[in-house]
Amino acid sequence: MKASIFPIFTLKDDPSDAEILSHKLMIKAGLIRKLNAGLYTWLPLGMKLVSKISKIIIEEMNNIGSMEILMPSIQPADLWKESERWDQYGPELLRIQDRHERDFCFGPTFEEVITDIIRKEINSYKQLPLNLFQISTKFRDEIRPRFGVIRAREFIMKDAYSFHSNQECLNVTYEKYKSAYINIFNRLGLDFRIVEADSGNIGGNESHEFHVIAETGEDDLLLDDSMVGMNVEIAKRKYGHDNIDDILKEKNLKHVKGIEVGHIFKLGDKYSSKMKAMINTKESQNINILMGCYGIGVTRIIAAAIEQNSSNDGIIWPEALEPFKAVIAAIDGNKNSEIKKYSEEIYQMISKDNNLDILLDDRDLRLGNKINDYELIGIKKILIIGKDETTNKTITLKINNDKKLIPINELLSYFSD
RNA sequence: CGGGGUGUAGCGCAGCUUGGUAGCGCGGCUGGUUUGGGACCAGUAGGUCGUAGGUUCGAAUCCUAUCACCCCGACCA
Numbered sequence: 001m002k003a004s005i006f007p008i009f010t011l012k013d014d015p016s017d018a019e020i021l022s023h024k025l026m027i028k029a030g031l032i033r034k035l036n037a038g039l040y041t042w043l044p045l046g047m048k049l050v051s052k053i054s055k056i057i058i059e060e061m062n063n064i065g066s067m068e069i070l071m072p073s074i075q076p077a078d079l080w081k082e083s084e085r086w087d088q089y090g091p092e093l094l095r096i097q098d099r100h101e102r103d104f105c106f107g108p109t110f111e112e113v114i115t116d117i118i119r120k121e122i123n124s125y126k127q128l129p130l131n132l133f134q135i136s137t138k139f140r141d142e143i144r145p146r147f148g149v150i151r152a153r154e155f156i157m158k159d160a161y162s163f164h165s166n167q168e169c170l171n172v173t174y175e176k177y178k179s180a181y182i183n184i185f186n187r188l189g190l191d192f193r194i195v196e197a198d199s200g201n202i203g204g205n206e207s208h209e210f211h212v213i214a215e216t217g218e219d220d221l222l223l224d225d226s227m228v229g230m231n232v233e234i235a236k237r238k239y240g241h242d243n244i245d246d247i248l249k250e251k252n253l254k255h256v257k258g259i260e261v262g263h264i265f266k267l268g269d270k271y272s273s274k275m276k277a278m279i280n281t282k283e284s285q286n287i288n289i290l291m292g293c294y295g296i297g298v299t300r301i302i303a304a305a306i307e308q309n310s311s312n313d314g315i316i317w318p319e320a321l322e323p324f325k326a327v328i329a330a331i332d333g334n335k336n337s338e339i340k341k342y343s344e345e346i347y348q349m350i351s352k353d354n355n356l357d358i359l360l361d362d363r364d365l366r367l368g369n370k371i372n373d374y375e376l377i378g379i380k381k382i383l384i385i386g387k388d389e390t391t392n393k394t395i396t397l398k399i400n401n402d403k404k405l406i407p408i409n410e411l412l413s414y415f416s417d
Numbered sequence: 418c419g420g421g422g423u424g425u426a427g428c429g430c431a432g433c434u435u436g437g438u439a440g441c442g443c444g445g446c447u448g449g450u451u452u453g454g455g456a457c458c459a460g461u462a463g464g465u466c467g468u469a470g471g472u473u474c475g476a477a478u479c480c481u482a483u484c485a486c487c488c489c490g491a492c493c494a
Contacts, residue, residue: 012443012455013429017487037486092493109494143418143492157494209494218493260494297494332452368454386453396453403453 001324001351003361009033009043010373020216022306023148025315029376031302038145038153042299045377048323049302050156053188054135056320057158057296060184064176066131066160071113073137077103079112083274094141106139111271111293114161118289119277125165128279128289129173133160135298147216149299150259160294165279167268170290174206174266177294181210181262188301189318191308193258195221196230206266210296211258212304219260220244222253229253259304260297267291315378325415326350326381327359327374333385334364342390346383346408356415371398381414 009030017034018024026032031046042050058068077095080086086093086105094106107113114132122130135158145153160177164170178194185192190212197209209231211221222244223229232244241247248255269288271277277289302321309316317323330343343360351358359379361370367384374382384396384403393408406414 011428016423016429019488034486090492138494140494144488144490146488151493155494263494295494300494335452366452366454366456368452368456370454372455384453388453 001357001359003359003363006044006359008045008363008373008377010376018148020147020150020307021310021312022150022216022303025306025310025376026148026303029315029378032149038142038151040149040152040154045323046302049321050298052321053298053301054158056184056187057135057298060180060187061131061133061158061160063183064131064180066133066162066177066180069132069134070136071107071110071117071134073107073139074104075107075110075113077105079116079275080105083112083115083271085112092140092142094139108138108140109293109295110134110136110159111161111267111291112275115271115275115277115291118163119272119275122163122277122279122289124280125282128163128165129169130163131160131173133158133294147218148303150303151218152299155300156298158296158298162292162294164290164292165281165287167290170266170268170292174264174292177264177292178208181264181294181296184296185210185212185261188305188320190261190301190305192261193221193223193256194228195223195258196228196234197263198231198233205268208264209258209260210262210264212261212301212308213256214259214304214307215257216307217257217259219258221256221258222247222251223256224251224253259300259307261301261304262294262296264294265292267293310378314374314376317378322380323377324359324379325356326383327361327370327379328383328385329361329367329370329374331367331384331386333362336387336390339385339387339390342393343385346385346395346411349408350412350415354412354415383411 011028014024015027018027026046029045030043031049032040032042035041061068077086093108096104096106098104122128135156137154138157139154142151142153145151149155162170162173164173192210192212195209195211197207211217211219220232221229222232222235230238235244235247236242239247239251244255247253268290272288272291278286279289281287305318305321306315309318328343328347330339333340333343347358347360350356363370371382380399382398384398389395394405395408395411397404397406397414
């Protein structure tokens with residue numbers, strides 16, 4: 001990819017309306033721009049990260065037999081009235097009318113729509129279990145949007161739904177999603193914990209949250225030495241205390257802050273009973289379909305990863321999220337045609353011939369400007385090409401503060417993982 | 418919704434106390450010198466000072482209303 005066609009919208013100053021590090025860096029590095037409170041445009045660099053995360057999620061969903069679909073973001077009120085959530089959901093649900101003055105909402109979640117599909121398409125236990133997911137834009141009219149994309153009003157979320165003819169099958173599938181989630185967050189290189197959780201507005205009877213551990217997290221988690229802990233609401237109920245400190249002392253738990261990036265629920269028949277999503281059993285009986293639902297905050301993950309490991313100078317991505325494997329910085333490349341030609345050759349060799357995702361920075365900037373951008377964006381490997389390198393057929397590889405002069409034929413060995 | 422803060426050029430800000438018709442840095446554009454960690458010189462474009470009303474000879478500045486955004490809280494994935 002050439003920088004002349006892949007726009008790099010970096011800023012020198014901190015944005016005036018961002019407070020926490022990830023929010024500042026996402027704007028400074030040119031991942032996003034704010035349109036309005038809680039509404040963000042994803043610029044090319046940001047979209048690249050959305051795609052990387054989506055790709056991993058899709059792979060892991062497919063691995064457990066969950067197939068991708070896409071539902072409309074605008075949903076008719078009738079379905080929400082059937083589930084009785086039209087009245088329950090409150091002002092977080094953005095209600096809109098079409099030209100015929102019929103009521104709709106912008107979907108904050110999709111239990112109603114998916115249940116409607118399933119009740120129409122599925123009639124028999126023989127068609128189950130079934131697993132479907134989508135990655136799509138959701139809208140929740142938050143009381144107070146904040147922290148950039150962490151609590152945005154419009155955001156991208158993966159939501160999966162499972163359908164079963166018996167509880168045991170739901171239980172097994174629930175565990176499959178849990179392990180898929182563990183794979184996803186491991187692959188993303190995030191430090192995370194699973195906690196027992198409240199099922200809240202979505203409903204159901206068992207639920208776990210996945211949290212990225214971060215100081216700026218909004219959620220309070222109580223953890224022991226194992227991977228699984230609980231959130232504060234559960235702890236208070238479980239141990240019958242309102243004072244967290246008492247619980248911590250009594251149960252020898254640690255208190256940490258987390259950013260919720262995933263949440264899985266056993267819904268049971270909450271939606272199928274209200275919306276009459278039924279199947280025939282082996283005994284020719286009509287029963288409600290059992291359901292599970294499984295969410296991941298795709299856009300929130302990006303902010304969470306930045307919160308977890310970055311500096312004031314820039315983003316430090318986990319390997320799976322590095323936007324480019326390396327960048328080629330030509331010094332004076334636009335004036336000196338030899339340097340330009342040599343840079344293009346190197347680019348051709350590692351990017352085109354070896355299918356590595358490389359940025360060729362052909363912008364007419366000084367080296368210092370370019371390097372500052374790379375530090376902001378979080379590109380670790382910098383290949384510097386100037387007069388000497390061009391003459392001697394070498395490359396200067398710069399990683400952090402180490403510079404190494406390497407011959408062209410050894411270059412590729414620095415990219416074998 | 419309660420409390421606090423901010424709206425002035427693309428971005429970051431000063432000017433407001435004490436009214437006299439707008440300025441700085443960065444960025445942009447043109448030309449030139451440069452290019453190994455945010456270069457320099459010369460020139461140049463760009464603003465209904467959030468919006469509406471009021472006071473005044475005169476308002477970015479004073480008054481009233483209103484809108485937007487940010488922070489804390491309540492609430493929430």
